[in-house]
Amino acid sequence: MLYGQMMKFPLTTHSIIEYGNRVFPHKEIVSKMPDGSWHRYTNAEMYKRTKKLASVLVRQLGVQPGDRVATFAWNHYQHLELYFAIPGAGAVCHPLNIRLSSEQIEFIVNHAEDKVVFLDASLIALFEPFASRLTTVKHLVIMNASDELLTSLPNILHYEDLIAQGKDDFDWVEVDENQACSMCYTSGTTGNPKGVLYSHRSTYLHAITTMTPNAANISSADRFLSICPMFHVMAWGFPYMCLLAGADTIMPSKHLQPASLIDMMQKEKITLANGVPTIWMGIYEELKRNPIKGNLSLKEFMVGGSAFPAGLIRRFEEDFGIACFHGWGMTETSPVVTVSRLQSHHHIMNDGDKIRIRAKQGIEMPGVEIRVMQEDGTIAKKDGKTFGEFEVRGHWIISGYYKMENINSHSKDGWFKTGDVGTMDEYGYMELTDRTKDLVKSGGEWISSVALETTLMNHPHIAEAAVIAIPDEKWVERPLACVVFKEDKTVSGNELNEFLLGHFAKYQLPKRYVTLKEIPRTGVGKFDKKKMRSLYAEGKLV
Ligand code: ADP
Numbered sequence: 001m002l003y004g005q006m007m008k009f010p011l012t013t014h015s016i017i018e019y020g021n022r023v024f025p026h027k028e029i030v031s032k033m034p035d036g037s038w039h040r041y042t043n044a045e046m047y048k049r050t051k052k053l054a055s056v057l058v059r060q061l062g063v064q065p066g067d068r069v070a071t072f073a074w075n076h077y078q079h080l081e082l083y084f085a086i087p088g089a090g091a092v093c094h095p096l097n098i099r100l101s102s103e104q105i106e107f108i109v110n111h112a113e114d115k116v117v118f119l120d121a122s123l124i125a126l127f128e129p130f131a132s133r134l135t136t137v138k139h140l141v142i143m144n145a146s147d148e149l150l151t152s153l154p155n156i157l158h159y160e161d162l163i164a165q166g167k168d169d170f171d172w173v174e175v176d177e178n179q180a181c182s183m184c185y186t187s188g189t190t191g192n193p194k195g196v197l198y199s200h201r202s203t204y205l206h207a208i209t210t211m212t213p214n215a216a217n218i219s220s221a222d223r224f225l226s227i228c229p230m231f232h233v234m235a236w237g238f239p240y241m242c243l244l245a246g247a248d249t250i251m252p253s254k255h256l257q258p259a260s261l262i263d264m265m266q267k268e269k270i271t272l273a274n275g276v277p278t279i280w281m282g283i284y285e286e287l288k289r290n291p292i293k294g295n296l297s298l299k300e301f302m303v304g305g306s307a308f309p310a311g312l313i314r315r316f317e318e319d320f321g322i323a324c325f326h327g328w329g330m331t332e333t334s335p336v337v338t339v340s341r342l343q344s345h346h347h348i349m350n351d352g353d354k355i356r357i358r359a360k361q362g363i364e365m366p367g368v369e370i371r372v373m374q375e376d377g378t379i380a381k382k383d384g385k386t387f388g389e390f391e392v393r394g395h396w397i398i399s400g401y402y403k404m405e406n407i408n409s410h411s412k413d414g415w416f417k418t419g420d421v422g423t424m425d426e427y428g429y430m431e432l433t434d435r436t437k438d439l440v441k442s443g444g445e446w447i448s449s450v451a452l453e454t455t456l457m458n459h460p461h462i463a464e465a466a467v468i469a470i471p472d473e474k475w476v477e478r479p480l481a482c483v484v485f486k487e488d489k490t491v492s493g494n495e496l497n498e499f500l501l502g503h504f505a506k507y508q509l510p511k512r513y514v515t516l517k518e519i520p521r522t523g524v525g526k527f528d529k530k531k532m533r534s535l536y537a538e539g540k541l542v
Helices: 013-023 043-059 077-088 102-112 121-131 159-165 200-210 234-245 258-267 277-289 310-320 344-348 351-359 449-456 493-501 529-537
Strands: 028-032 038-042 068-072 092-095 114-120 139-143 156-158 180-185 195-199 223-226 248-251 272-275 300-304 323-329 336-340 368-373 388-394 416-424 430-435 440-442 445-447 462-472 476-485 512-515
Touching: 013 043, 013 077, 013 200, 013 234, 028 077, 038 043, 043 077, 043 159, 068 077, 068 102, 068 121, 077 092, 077 180, 077 234, 077 248, 102 114, 102 121, 102 180, 102 195, 114 121, 121 139, 139 159, 156 159, 180 200, 195 200, 200 234, 200 336, 223 234, 223 258, 234 248, 234 272, 258 277, 277 300, 277 310, 277 462, 310 323, 310 351, 323 351, 336 351, 336 368, 344 351, 368 416, 430 449, 440 462, 449 462, 449 476, 449 493, 462 529, 493 512
Parallel strands: 028 248, 068 092, 068 114, 092 180, 114 139, 139 156, 223 248, 223 272, 272 300, 300 323, 440 476, 476 512
Antiparallel strands: 028 038, 180 195, 323 336, 368 388, 388 416, 416 430, 440 445, 462 476
């Protein structure tokens, strides 16, 4: 055996913050804080405070290597400090999804055995109801408390007091690159939340790869608006990417209304942003309603987490000159597995075909592999037609859930079974049509609820549409479409089926339409189909 003679240099989040401080100390971190004030400082200042915080975690709060330390917070500079200080102390940064139910959060904190929780003062009311039932938490640290803070929580510490006591010459706790640096729980749309532990190495490799031009294409020329919550799969890796790429980081905390985000984009000259489809649909409508003076500097945004309708990709570009790129992933996959961008051979296509490619979920990034597994255990052809379940493996794909065994999450030969179903075309672009649990099987034929939803959302009068399967005597299942109309607009079911007929066979059309004011959503803004199915079963969706 002849080994290469290159140095062994561990891939860690320590090295990410060190790089950001060494090469881009002058880059800005801007936060619009929960109380509406603005906070600005540089990477160099962030670095110093992060060191202080790490020193306090170890020396005063008794955090040991491998301990889980939770955050319950909006996107802002202190949350960013925690992203690096907790692993810097050898521990595991565990952002909690503030939008889950009390029962779910209580379950998650107790299951993860979090030792410390860092809590935004503006979120205390959400935390108090279950705080007394948390069995492992030894310290609660409040961030951004005002002088009149009133809380029933016992023995609280204050974030800025801790920082003031810290030492900025603290040495990061040495870690092996395969140690855990962070964790997230799935949002439990398909069962109890499950814990996913990311390693220093997987975090580094995911960030380095997602930065590249075929994916996020982020550089030191960018000013990045981090809309995706830091509790949603580590904000898709962007906090790490901004330091590695030297992009300025701008964070909105709770100011997520479309008008506030647009205002921030204008004031801060944002060039790149990320967010789930709901956010971008809201921004589009707001821009239409209240056209801004001049152009936004936003050149592109990343959208993912749910399918993004092709019509909206086109309208963003035609109406406002803003491009978007679509990515796919899961909590279990760090998250980014694929991104959809056009390649050189696509340029001869007409605009409609180009948009259809961009609306697909995209091609795999280097470092991960995807296969499309059919029900009979054979791998589907790459023809854009043959369906199967996506199975993935790679550097940043889960090998097992935290403290859970035997849950049939992997194939016998070690691939992670995503539960997402779809096709892959000859160029490797995958297109997701459903989750295995959401599929509609009608008269022996699969119907794609995602395709029905995205097509309905292309209708000019529809704001949102979600499709579930409902029982049918003749066909076993048929689709039920729940639609939210834009202000003052309504369209009959027959007219909507006419609209769909250009794209679908007759048997695929929804059996019924239900008009809703809003579609039930999960903690990370996806259609909550489990809830919709139970509402239907209770007779409330008729
Ligand atoms: P949870 O699994 O807890 O709902 P995740 O954020 O991990 O939360 O969700 C992952 C799922 O979201 C994927 O398995 C897929 O079904 C869906 N998803 C993610 N990105 C896309 C996308 N670009 N298009 C369609 N569905 C997507």
